[in-house]
Amino acid sequence: MSALSVKEMGAAFRLLVQEVELAGMTPLGYLARMAKAYPEPGTGLETDVKSVLAAAPDATNERGFLVRGDFIISVRAESASDKPEEPFLKLRYTVLGQYVVGEGFTHALEDALLKQFAETNAMVHFWPYLRSFVSGACGELNIPPIMLPLLKPPKILPASQPADE
Structure with a gap:
């Protein structure tokens, strides 16, 4: 359980976003499988992306933390019927982001944060690394490129604005 109140958590999160720096991105694994012809x-x-992102403090750096992203991308032909086509392409991509926070961040790197x-x-x-992986995998499979859409950044509310607006 977090030692920070909801208000303190919001302030800590905004400060974290200001002070954080992406120090590195390391691919951990990938898989590309054609289930049937293009x-x-x-x-x-139709492209479906499922993702799971998990974070933990970096045991080697007290001012750092790690985020692991696991992505499964399924691509299928559009179907006119109610029953969707089976995917012809399945991709799996696992990547680790290494982050460091600046000296201006004075809170603990709590699990909830x-x-x-x-x-x-x-x-x-x-997202840009995932898009690049999908494009590169298509080239390696000798199929036309499949481009994932651009990602719209999440909306971050200012400290003075209530979350329910």
Whole structure:
């Protein structure tokens, strides 16, 4: 359980976002599997991305923390029927982001704070790497490129604005 109140947590999160720096991004593993042939040219594609992001303090750096991202991307041909097509392409990508916080961050790197960061801001950092992986995997599989859409950053409310507005 967090030692910070809700108000303190909000202030700590805003300060973390200001003071954090992405120090490195390390791929941990990837897999690309074609389940069946690429659809005919002109066929629309549906892409589904499932993600799990988890954060923890960095045991080697007291001013750092790690965020692990696990992504599963399924691509299928669009279907006119109610029953969706089976994916013809499945990709899995696992990556580790290493973060450090500046001297201006004076709070403890609590689990609840890191979880909030992983579920919001870290995705903004991870998404370009994921898009690049998908594009590169298509090249290695010798299929037309599949581009994931751009990610809209999450809205972060100012300290003076209540969260329910």
